[in-house]
Amino acid sequence: MEKKQLFRTAVIFALGKVLYGVVTDHDQQCTGGLSKESIFGWMLQGHIYKTMLADLPHTCIFACYKDDRCQSLNWVISLLTCEFSNRTKEARPDDFIPNAGRFYFKRDRNRVRLGTISELPAETCHEIKSSERQATSGKYWFSTIKTGTSILAHCDMATEDIDECTTSHPVCDVNANCTNTQGSYFCTCKTGFSGDGKTCQDVDECVEGSHDCFPNFATCVNIPGSYNCVCSHSYAEDHTCLPAECVDYRRITNADRKVTYGKVSVQCDKTIDTAWYRFEGAAGTRMPTSCPPLYKCNTNAPGWLKGGHPSVEDGQVTRKACFHWSSCCSLSTNIKVRNCGSYYVYYLKSTGSCWYRYCSTN
Numbered sequence: 001m002e003k004k005q006l007f008r009t010a011v012i013f014a015l016g017k018v019l020y021g022v023v024t025d026h027d028q029q030c031t032g033g034l035s036k037e038s039i040f041g042w043m044l045q046g047h048i049y050k051t052m053l054a055d056l057p058h059t060c061i062f063a064c065y066k067d068d069r070c071q072s073l074n075w076v077i078s079l080l081t082c083e084f085s086n087r088t089k090e091a092r093p094d095d096f097i098p099n100a101g102r103f104y105f106k107r108d109r110n111r112v113r114l115g116t117i118s119e120l121p122a123e124t125c126h127e128i129k130s131s132e133r134q135a136t137s138g139k140y141w142f143s144t145i146k147t148g149t150s151i152l153a154h155c156d157m158a159t160e161d162i163d164e165c166t167t168s169h170p171v172c173d174v175n176a177n178c179t180n181t182q183g184s185y186f187c188t189c190k191t192g193f194s195g196d197g198k199t200c201q202d203v204d205e206c207v208e209g210s211h212d213c214f215p216n217f218a219t220c221v222n223i224p225g226s227y228n229c230v231c232s233h234s235y236a237e238d239h240t241c242l243p244a245e246c247v248d249y250r251r252i253t254n255a256d257r258k259v260t261y262g263k264v265s266v267q268c269d270k271t272i273d274t275a276w277y278r279f280e281g282a283a284g285t286r287m288p289t290s291c292p293p294l295y296k297c298n299t300n301a302p303g304w305l306k307g308g309h310p311s312v313e314d315g316q317v318t319r320k321a322c323f324h325w326s327s328c329c330s331l332s333t334n335i336k337v338r339n340c341g342s343y344y345v346y347y348l349k350s351t352g353s354c355w356y357r358y359c360s361t362n
């Protein structure tokens, strides 16, 4: 017991000499001696990546020089062991603690600057700044962006923020936008994709019904991030696939066109423009397909559609518009009608004389 204690004390003395020797040999003008790089009675905890048995600490110091990860070491006096750390006490001052049985030694030669190689990634910009004098903003390796991988990302030394969106490995899904924030970032799936941004799935607009392909005129076909409307018919003017008259028509919206409206100030369609019309709003949605009573829709002879409305498949059809006067069809004129899927359009022309009028209903 006595002997051992004595031996240890001798080793500690020897240590001081060895360290002094190492330091002055290689870094004379810089350190000026032992005190700068080696500190007795202290250790750096929490960053030990390797230990090694050695008779003398300088063996460890030379081993440290050969390992890019080595930033500092603790020499464990009683065990003749060294503990290699991948941080310095400057990088992690909170982990630098008193320990009577140890020596702390900061690597004094060719120390790799923290975060500059993938083998020595940093956790934060802050620790790089603490570890390295005059750390400049730029790309550094980080271990904290993706677990188990070193990732190169931009570090702003003024704000100490890592720009995760500039990494060599994208942190968001390929179909997501990355937005950097102070201390963090977030991912947003692009339009047409859903998910948390780290992973994004294609949205099937055709299944979800969030498409504007016109029913009966186009078939929705899903594609990544979007969809296509494939026209079912040959009149594919634009992506709606609708024929021209379903898109380009005039609106009739007055309430007095309705077959329920009486005769207030008699009107007629002698001067109506020849064009495609759609009944909307107060006028209702379509022409009546049965004979209206006399003196309705604000005229004497109300007009109605004979032969019923066509289906979408029927396409553009010619029908008779009949006017009820002495009989349900005492006067008639040929008009055209088209089923546009969810509404009808009518190609109306002058009735020739008064008091005949095209009527509407709900």
Ligand SMILES: *[C@@H]1O[C@H](CO)[C@@H](O)[C@H](O)[C@H]1NC(C)=O
Binding pocket: 046, 047, 048, 049, 069, 086, 119, 120, 121
């Ligand atoms: C640094 O050391 C710690 C242990 O203290 C270890 O978990 C970590 O993986 C080391 N980093 C590298 C890149 O070796």
Ligand SMILES: *[C@@H]1O[C@H](CO)[C@@H](O)[C@H](O)[C@H]1NC(C)=O
Binding pocket: 177, 188, 189, 190, 191
């Ligand atoms: C993603 O970024 C692009 C280009 O900056 C932008 O046009 C788009 O609106 C963004 N999408 C989302 C969902 O943020």
